Amino acid sequence: MLFGDKMKIMCRRHCIRYVFTFMTMCFVVGMYMAAIKHNMDVHKQFHIKRLKVKRDVHVHSRVHEFRQRMTNLKPIKEPPHVDKDKNSFKREDNDSLHVHIVEEHHEVIPYWFAAVRKGILPRSGNTLVHIDGHSDLAPPRFIPGYPTFKMPHEKDLRYLMQSNDVFIQASAMTGLVNRVIWVWPDWDQSNHDSNYFMSTISLGMVMTGQKTKPARKEFCACLKNETRFECRTIANISRQANYSVEDDYFTIPRSMCKIMKILIVEEIHEFKALSFFGKSDWIAESENIILDIDEDYFGCSYAIQPLLKSNLSLSKIVKLDNLIAAHLCPTSFSHEKESDKYLVDILAVARTKRACIKDNRLKHTDRCNETANVDLLKHFKHKLERLVSNNIVRMCSKYDNAYAFAHSLVTKIATYSINQIRALQETGFCSHTSTKTFRTDQNTPRFGICKGSNTPEDTAVLEHTPTLTELATRSVLLKGLLKKLTDHSVKLVTVSRSVRDGYTPRQFFERIEANVLNGLNESFHGQIDLHYDRELLGGKPGWPARHKA
Structure with a gap:
């Protein structure tokens, strides 16, 4: 009986020793795996800032x-x-x-x-x-x-x-x-x-x-x-x-x-x-x-860079942009295209008239003769009314006054230099997002100067202008x-x-x-x-x- 008790005690001791050894080994292996995982994480972390959007x-x-x-x-x-x-x-x-x-x-x-x-x-x-x-x-x-x-x-x-x-x-x-x-x-x-x-x-x-x-x-x-x-x-x-x-x-x-x-x-x-x-x-x-x-x-x-290079101030750009957005509200691709054409036509005539006055060598050219007698305000007010009545261009409200908009537009353009008008022509006018973009009744595309989403003062992404060599x-x-x-x-x-x-x-x-x-x-x-x-x-x-x- 005594011998049997001793055997039981020894078995218990061995079992305890084996269990302890096994737990120790598991702990060591676990720590080792955690160390490896941590090392990998150091080099391969997922930071949301990397996902530049x-x-x-x-x-x-x-x-x-x-x-x-x-x-x-x-x-x-x-x-x-x-x-x-x-x-x-x-x-x-x-x-x-x-x-x-x-x-x-x-x-x-x-x-x-x-x-x-x-x-x-x-x-x-x-x-x-x-x-x-x-x-x-x-x-x-x-x-x-x-x-x-x-x-x-x-x-x-x-x-x-x-x-x-x-x-x-x-x-x-x-x-x-x-x-x-x-x-x-x-x-x-x-x-x-x-x-x-x-x-x-x-x-x-x-x-x-x-x-x-x-x-x-x-x-x-x-x-x-x-x-x-x-x-x-x-x-x-x-x-x-x-x-x-x-x-x-x-x-x-x-x-x-x-x-x-x-x-x-x-x-x-x-x-x-x-x-x-x-x-x-x-x-x-x-x-x-x-x-x-x-x-x-x-x-x-x-995209705003040509405007800034022409010395058109950001405040002037914003004012013109707000004026256009308050009156022109295209709801289709066709409306957007025709609105841009209308505004660029005003700029083209205004620029030609300004150049003809400034440079005597241009006075008797065909382009100067064509625009010499054009009354900017009267001509483009009537043109806008025709475009709106034919649903080619859409104004923001049926109560919008074509004359008031054309007058404000022509008045602002009169303060711009020839180079600034050229920069506006080059930049153009568009909605800030496509008409295909999902819209709600509180979120309609805004139409204005096609200056893109970012400016040097307010940008969400890294700016990089490539060279011709880099492009190749x-x-x-x-x-x-x-x-x-x-x-x-x-x-x-x-x-x-x-x-x-x-x-x-x-x-x-x-x-x-x-x-x-x-x-x-x-x-x-x-x-x-x-x-x-x-x-x-x-x-x-x-x-x-x-x-x-």
Whole structure:
């Protein structure tokens, strides 16, 4: 009996020793794995600031208003802006690669989903290769009627087209895109800590319910930030939300964000992308690729610069812009084009009359003779009345006085120099966003001087004006990237001009677009089917060529 007790005691001791040893080993291994993970995190952290977005200053200023009236939003009923050109996917050669050129980046949405309907793209799981000077990874805003986390119907695509920097997350929420590879240019190096990093964005919904108020919904995104897993939303949807002034978002507890979609995001320097695109284990043969190119990949400039260089003060620019916005309110692409033509015609006649008076050598030329007896105010007041009565140009109110507007306009132009008038002609007039952009009754496109979203004093992005040498070098590099992609399953190509928002340098626009199209044509051996969107700013030739100033 004694011997049996001793054996039991020894067994217990051995068991305790083994358990203790096992726990010690688990602790050591756990600490080692944590150390490795921490080391990786140091080099591959996901910082929201890296996701440099193209935030229209008008959109940015409306975010705060939106948070206050979010539950009262009523979307305007309008025809869906989807694949209006029924020939956009017709082709004689079934092996051709569809290339669609749009103006603002979110205008790619109808083409992506039309490709799904026509069987060119699968409904889900696609990889987006995004060659751009900006990530465009901002979150969309939840609006009543939004098709949340499901494949949208044609009529609902407009909800995904809120601005030029939210279309990627909006597409990912539908399941269309699972992986984003953002190729960024060398000139954007200051916004990146390393030449490559990969992370995930967990996309979801946050909803709060109150007894006295209806439930509120908003999109949320969770991502790893330093050593924390942080969830964010753009609306102050809960008392538990904490606002970040620097980044303009609210952090919320992780438990509040119901995750519904995981998006893989990879950010890669253009030089490194050249070597990565050649790796068969990086992009699998089975991956279906949407190739998306923004022409601001070549550079990002201030569209307002010609006006400032002409010594036209910012205060004068703002006053003229406000005057025009208060009286001209185009609601269609045609209205916008004709409004620009009307204003540029006034400038052209005013400039010619001024030049004829100033330079005696011009007095007897045909142009001077044509404009000598033109009464600017009378002529353009009558012209505006004709345009409005024929619904060619739309004024903001039926009570608007054409004479008062024309008088104010002519009076202001009289204070500008010839060079300043020329700069206004060159810059032109447009809506700050496309008529295709999702609108609510409190958010209509503002028409005015086509000066873009950023100024030297107020910019959300890095400005970079390329040299001609740099344009040539980047064109060669882009061609190298495209040739590497020909070994993969590229299903669709979209190209965004980004001229309206003032990102792509307008003085180099024709050269940049020609280089992009030449690169695509050579890389895919001429087997491309090119389609220009019907509502391109300035039409197919582009904005700079619409009028010869």
